[in-house]
Amino acid sequence: MRKRLTYSRNIFIPVTDVCRNRCDYCSFRRDDGRIIRRQEAADLLDRGAEAGCTEALFSLGEAPMEAEGFFRLLRLTGAGGLIDYLIELSELALERGLLPHTNAGLLSKEEMKRLAPYNGSMGLMLETTAEVEAHRSSPGKSPRLRVEAISAAGELSIPFTTGILVGIGETAEDRVRSIQAIKEIHEVYGHIQEVIVQPFDPKPDTPMACTPPSTAEVLAETVRMARSILPPEVAVQAPPNLADPLPLVEAGACDLGGISPVTPDWINPDRRWPTLEDLQTQLAGFDLLERLAVYPRYIDLGWYGEKTRDLVRRLAGPDGLLRRDRP
Numbered sequence: 001m002r003k004r005l006t007y008s009r010n011i012f013i014p015v016t017d018v019c020r021n022r023c024d025y026c027s028f029r030r031d032d033g034r035i036i037r038r039q040e041a042a043d044l045l046d047r048g049a050e051a052g053c054t055e056a057l058f059s060l061g062e063a064p065m066e067a068e069g070f071f072r073l074l075r076l077t078g079a080g081g082l083i084d085y086l087i088e089l090s091e092l093a094l095e096r097g098l099l100p101h102t103n104a105g106l107l108s109k110e111e112m113k114r115l116a117p118y119n120g121s122m123g124l125m126l127e128t129t130a131e132v133e134a135h136r137s138s139p140g141k142s143p144r145l146r147v148e149a150i151s152a153a154g155e156l157s158i159p160f161t162t163g164i165l166v167g168i169g170e171t172a173e174d175r176v177r178s179i180q181a182i183k184e185i186h187e188v189y190g191h192i193q194e195v196i197v198q199p200f201d202p203k204p205d206t207p208m209a210c211t212p213p214s215t216a217e218v219l220a221e222t223v224r225m226a227r228s229i230l231p232p233e234v235a236v237q238a239p240p241n242l243a244d245p246l247p248l249v250e251a252g253a254c255d256l257g258g259i260s261p262v263t264p265d266w267i268n269p270d271r272r273w274p275t276l277e278d279l280q281t282q283l284a285g286f287d288l289l290e291r292l293a294v295y296p297r298y299i300d301l302g303w304y305g306e307k308t309r310d311l312v313r314r315l316a317g318p319d320g321l322l323r324r325d326r327p
């Protein structure tokens with residue numbers, strides 16, 4: 001049988017680039033940040049729906065409420081608070097047939113509990129369990145806090161995406177420890193649907209502009225290590241806009257993550273996603289299958305937001321992937 005690779009057709013909605021952290025590798029965060037308005041989000045979501053997308057990835061700076069000036073930006077939207085606004089945006093996505101997946105950085109357990117009903121799944125990158133220089137101005141990248149937040153999502157039975165960022169000053173042993181930490185959390189709660197092996201990509205005008213990214217060999221070795229440590233039901237994801245996917249798939253990655261036909265990857269804006277036709281060519285010999293924001297196993301378990309239930313039922317086929325003959 002040909003090997004199967006999954007991906008999700010998504011649209012990337014940058015909610016706000018205001019962030020309390022300052023990661024040395026990040027070019028997404030802005031001092032003079034902005035917030036997306038309802039109408040802008042609705043227009044993007046309309047375009048996503050038009051292009052056949054099934055997932056809306058909402059990403060934003062962490063705890064923007066703690067950053068100066070955000071209160072004024074949020075007031076422009078008329079929303080009562082950040083979580084209220086994220087819920088409203090999720091509703092706009094659901095109305096258009098897109099399943100929300102939110103990665104907002106650290107959220108409290110109470111915040112996750114409020115937002116989860118409107119999300120197919122949620123995400124938070126562990127990044128690394130090591131104390132790295134790149135995170136010296138990012139209190140929210142504390143490994144302990146990230147492990148606690150991923151665990152809290154498990155207590156809430158939220159299907160979860162996490163991962164490691166490779167090449168930010170961690171060692172090979174640190175990468176093993178990071179993957180082991182994810183495995184241990186999953187052993188307790190069983191909610192980790194995928195682990196992203198995300199290569200650091202240098203950005204101009206950031207403190208890490210001149211830091212060389214990891215080599216293809218290190219990335220492939222990291223994927224192989226992750227595949228050997230994580231249990232088989234946890235997918236290893238390799239984003240195809242940041243590195244040649246073929247060696248990573250050969251090393252054990254089985255998912256390509258979100259691929260947006262409409263929006264750029266706002267975190268890596270100069271790294272265009274390949275088209276599906278490109279991927280079919282690059283990955284000849286593999287079957288590319290479209291999945292939803294929530295993996296089949298969690299659809300079976302009923303572990304997805306209750307407000308997403310009708311849409312999940314409409315989109316999912318008998319195998320839990322995207323239904324081909326959609327009504």
Ligand SMILES: O=c1nc2n(C[C@H](O)[C@H](O)[C@H](O)CO)c3cc(O)ccc3cc-2c(=O)[nH]1
Pocket residue numbers: 057101103122123124125161162163196198239241242257258265266267268
């Ligand atoms: O928890 C998540 N982290 C996400 N992260 C991390 C992840 O590394 C990716 O899926 C891709 O890297 C695409 O570059 C993103 C980072 C990006 O630069 C772009 C998209 C995403 C998407 C997600 C996501 O869906 N969930």
Ligand SMILES: C[C@H]1O[C@@H](n2cnc3c(N)ncnc32)[C@H](O)[C@@H]1O
Pocket residue numbers: 025026027103125127164165198199200201202203267268
């Ligand atoms: C959403 C995720 O994007 C990742 N991220 C942030 N900046 C970069 C970069 N320069 N290169 C690669 N990934 C990055 C982080 O891992 C974050 O958690």
Ligand code: SF4
Pocket residue numbers: 019020021022023026027028029060061062105138140
């Ligand atoms: S990576 Fe996320 S937490 Fe770090 S500065 Fe960028 S937006 Fe903030």
